[in-house]
Amino acid sequence: MIRFCAVVAALALFTTTQTARAADGSSGCGPGWYIFKDVSLVSSSLRGTTNGILFPVTTIGMTFGTSNCSAHKIVDNQGESVKFATLAYHDLVVQMAQGKGEHLAAFANTLGCPWQTQIEFNRTLQASFQRIVPTDAVAPEAIVDQVRVELQTQPLLAQACSGAVG
Amino acid sequence: MQRRGRLNAVLQHLALMSLLSIVGSADAATLEPGGDSTLATLAQDEGWLALGHWRPTLTQGWRSDIEPGAFFLATNGRDSPAAELAATLKVMATGAPVGPNHWPGPCALPARATFLRQRGWPVAAAFCPEYAAFRRKLDVHSATLIFASAYANNPASMFGHVVLRLNHSARPDGQQPKLFTEADATPHLLDNSVAFLAQVGTDDDPLSYAYKGLTGGYPGAYMIDPYYVTVATYTDGESRDLWEYDLNLSEAEVSLLVDHVWEVATLAHFPYFFAHGNCAYQILSIITAARPSAHLMAATGLVVLPLEVARQVHDQLGSTAAVRWRPSLKRQLKTSLDRLSHDQRRRFDALRGDLQGLQAEASPQVVDALIAALNFQKFDSHNHLSAEQRYAFRAALVHRAELGPSDDLSPSEETPVAPDAGHLPAQARLGGGVRQGQGFATLVVKGGLHDFLSDSRGYESFAAIDYLEAALRYYDADRSLQLDHATVVAVNSLAPFDLVSKDWSWRAGIAWQPIEGRAYGGMKSHQLRGELGAGLTWGFFANHLSLFNLALIAADASPGLYHGLRLGPGLALGIVAQWGAYHLLAEWTERRDVIHGDDSRRWSLGQSLSFGRAWELRADWLLTSSRATRTTSGAQHDLQMTLGYAF
Numbered sequence: 001m002i003r004f005c006a007v008v009a010a011l012a013l014f015t016t017t018q019t020a021r022a023a024d025g026s027s028g029c030g031p032g033w034y035i036f037k038d039v040s041l042v043s044s045s046l047r048g049t050t051n052g053i054l055f056p057v058t059t060i061g062m063t064f065g066t067s068n069c070s071a072h073k074i075v076d077n078q079g080e081s082v083k084f085a086t087l088a089y090h091d092l093v094v095q096m097a098q099g100k101g102e103h104l105a106a107f108a109n110t111l112g113c114p115w116q117t118q119i120e121f122n123r124t125l126q127a128s129f130q131r132i133v134p135t136d137a138v139a140p141e142a143i144v145d146q147v148r149v150e151l152q153t154q155p156l157l158a159q160a161c162s163g164a165v166g
Numbered sequence: 167m168q169r170r171g172r173l174n175a176v177l178q179h180l181a182l183m184s185l186l187s188i189v190g191s192a193d194a195a196t197l198e199p200g201g202d203s204t205l206a207t208l209a210q211d212e213g214w215l216a217l218g219h220w221r222p223t224l225t226q227g228w229r230s231d232i233e234p235g236a237f238f239l240a241t242n243g244r245d246s247p248a249a250e251l252a253a254t255l256k257v258m259a260t261g262a263p264v265g266p267n268h269w270p271g272p273c274a275l276p277a278r279a280t281f282l283r284q285r286g287w288p289v290a291a292a293f294c295p296e297y298a299a300f301r302r303k304l305d306v307h308s309a310t311l312i313f314a315s316a317y318a319n320n321p322a323s324m325f326g327h328v329v330l331r332l333n334h335s336a337r338p339d340g341q342q343p344k345l346f347t348e349a350d351a352t353p354h355l356l357d358n359s360v361a362f363l364a365q366v367g368t369d370d371d372p373l374s375y376a377y378k379g380l381t382g383g384y385p386g387a388y389m390i391d392p393y394y395v396t397v398a399t400y401t402d403g404e405s406r407d408l409w410e411y412d413l414n415l416s417e418a419e420v421s422l423l424v425d426h427v428w429e430v431a432t433l434a435h436f437p438y439f440f441a442h443g444n445c446a447y448q449i450l451s452i453i454t455a456a457r458p459s460a461h462l463m464a465a466t467g468l469v470v471l472p473l474e475v476a477r478q479v480h481d482q483l484g485s486t487a488a489v490r491w492r493p494s495l496k497r498q499l500k501t502s503l504d505r506l507s508h509d510q511r512r513r514f515d516a517l518r519g520d521l522q523g524l525q526a527e528a529s530p531q532v533v534d535a536l537i538a539a540l541n542f543q544k545f546d547s548h549n550h551l552s553a554e555q556r557y558a559f560r561a562a563l564v565h566r567a568e569l570g571p572s573d574d575l576s577p578s579e580e581t582p583v584a585p586d587a588g589h590l591p592a593q594a595r596l597g598g599g600v601r602q603g604q605g606f607a608t609l610v611v612k613g614g615l616h617d618f619l620s621d622s623r624g625y626e627s628f629a630a631i632d633y634l635e636a637a638l639r640y641y642d643a644d645r646s647l648q649l650d651h652a653t654v655v656a657v658n659s660l661a662p663f664d665l666v667s668k669d670w671s672w673r674a675g676i677a678w679q680p681i682e683g684r685a686y687g688g689m690k691s692h693q694l695r696g697e698l699g700a701g702l703t704w705g706f707f708a709n710h711l712s713l714f715n716l717a718l719i720a721a722d723a724s725p726g727l728y729h730g731l732r733l734g735p736g737l738a739l740g741i742v743a744q745w746g747a748y749h750l751l752a753e754w755t756e757r758r759d760v761i762h763g764d765d766s767r768r769w770s771l772g773q774s775l776s777f778g779r780a781w782e783l784r785a786d787w788l789l790t791s792s793r794a795t796r797t798t799s800g801a802q803h804d805l806q807m808t809l810g811y812a813f
Binding site: 080083084087088090091093094096097098099100102103105106109110122123126127129130133135136 | 353355356392394395398402530534537541544545556559560563564566567570571572
């Protein structure tokens with residue numbers, strides 16, 4: 001693996017410089033904020049901008065919490081469903097409309113829905129898409145709340161999904 | 167037996183404590199409480215060295231990659247595995263607090279505790295709520311190495327990026343969801359990933375960024391995120407494919423790995439070096455802690471390439487499970503478009519221009535393609551869609567939901583060649599040729615990585631990056647050995663401009679070459695050339711063939727030139743073709759020297775045929791001509807054939 005150091009320096013100069021701010025105004029912790037975050041000079045391969053949302057306590061003082069999101073309420077207070085809906089927002093909304101996808105399956109998992117109910121889960125969310133996502137900028141918490149409402153309307157899911165009641 | 171074991175442990179503990187109290191931090195070799203292991207040999211144990219990230223120094227000593235701080239319990243722990251071992255034994259035996267959080271030693275350093283416990287050393291019982299919560303939250307069953315491949319328009323990313331995924335245990339019911347496709351059967355999005363990332367200041371200018379990156383000016387840290395964050399960051403945000411390589415680690419090794427992640431994440435501080443102490447190197451380090459006998463670090467050199475690390479880990483620790491591919495958003499869009507029939511494509515194009523026909527569109531595939539296109543546009547523009555585009559996206563999603571389930575929503579695309587199956591980075595080529603009627607033998611050696619005549623399988627097709635290439639020639643006629651050229655770095659990004667990729671093509675390079683001939687007044691000299699270019703590329707035949715057009719600016723510096731400098735604009739037109747193992751690159755370049763008013767032209771044609779991932783046969787033809795005002799104009803033919811071997 002003997003390679004050349006300087007080439008990396010040279011290439012660093014060639015990497016693209018882009019700045020951006022999410023249209024939803026989330027410079028911090030909005031839906032999928034980390035994807036649209038400022039990326040001056042480097043790709044995510046190098047940047048330590050993501051945060052360790054999984055940690056059980058925020059007082060550990062780890063080096064993970066490097067972003068605005070470390071102070072956001074989803075870090076320590078909200079459940080997995082809202083975390084997922086916040087951080088995987090864009091893929092989740094698209095797959096809800098399509099009625100299928102890996103993100104939808106993961107979302108069902110966070111709501112405690114067993115895999116045997118996945119088809120029904122997908123169909124329910126697709127059929128109620130306009131109620132769950134009534135505009136193009138819905139708060140993730142509102143999405144999860146409405147999903148729970150929709151699950152309650154389906155006897156199978158209301159019974160099977162342990163997270164159907166918030 | 168149990169009583170005897172407990173008695174032994176107590177005796178060992180007492181012996182250790184008495185010795186420690188006598189010798190303090192004396193050389194560990196003197197601390198021998200009995201039993202099979204001695205401290206001296208234990209301090210040289212590859213497992214211990216891996217847990218401390220110690221590497222041998224040129225002076226026969228040791229130095230850890232981890233900076234001095236809470237990670238080391240001995241004051242000279244960074245440079246002395248033995249002293250650190252002695253200090254660790256004391257902390258483990260007493261459960262003394264460690265680090266800024268004052269957690270008991272076995273809680274703060276659980277991997278070290280396991281290492282010592284397995285070798286019969288006493289480890290105090292400790293109450294570890296934070297560590298227990300960490301283990302419970304991660305609930306790790308296995309590990310997978312994730313490789314992020316290159317993304318368009320940035321050949322620097324061809325080096326790749328690696329992340330480690332810590333996979334959750336199987337669901338409590340022992341069932342894996344079998345839903346629609348194989349991809350759905352692997353619910354890995356809720357797993358967690360470990361990455362080693364630099365804390366880069368976003369306000370740094372390019373020069374300070376490069377300087378700090380090369381000299382360890384940025385702090386690095388292990389970060390843990392849900393895998394769906396990693397997936398979105400790379401497949402959506404940067405449109406990079408992810409490759410998932412399962413690791414064949416035992417349950418005990420996985421447990422040690424997780425414990426070590428806890429240790430380094432909470433206590434260790436690292437500098438981040440772009441070339442060496444980078445993401446790949448540090449991920450390799452923590453895998454080594456789990457399986458030191460694999461000696462993964464032995465192969466690391468001055469620069470550690472993520473691509474090479476992925477290949478190495480897969481070769482040495484890879485499971486027999488198939489490598490999984492997670493296509494980027496861009497590739498998903500391309501697949502969605504490729505699956506449309508001619509008529510569907512026509513309707514899709516119409517909807518792109520005018521949404522009026524959306525309500526009448528009954529094909530989920532067409533609407534899915536529209537959603538994929540707008541979704542890609544959203545990420546590509548960093549969420550800066552126009553009001554019309556946002557309205558269109560919303561309308562497409564609502565209409566898609568109204569259409570209901572579709573049987574074939576998941577685009578099925580042939581999995582491309584995995585990066586680890588691509589050619590190795592360095593190459594040596596041996597051959598011969600003719601220049602102006604003179605025969606020569608040639609040896610070309612390059613440090614890496616990939617040019618347009620290299621086998622593109624496993625690589626990004628339209629990105630090329632070459633560095634440290636030197637070509638030697640031996641001319642038979644005058645029995646002279648000459649350096650034909652030396653490339654410092656040459657980067658080309660020729661992503662075709664289309665609906666999916668509206669990217670500029672670009673080029674940058676620095677090379678050194680001798681100059682001789684009538685264009686330079688018959689002088690023998692040398693020049694350093696820097697070149698920048700920007701333009702567009704168009705792809706044809708499913709991008710097997712592309713045409714590019716670049717506007718150039720080039721500067722040559724040479725003592726053999728009048729005023730020592732040549733500077734001016736230029737133009738390059740070319741063709742890149744890639745069909746399986748066959749590759750072709752043809753280029754015409756015209757340059758104008760505004761200082762002297764000279765013109766120069768260059769025609770080149772290169773063809774190659776690859777055999778496996780190591781061997782390659784290459785033929786290059788080159789014609790250069792110049793029209794000079796102060797010197798004599800001339801032309802030069804060059805033809806050579808080489809056999810290359812990648813290593």
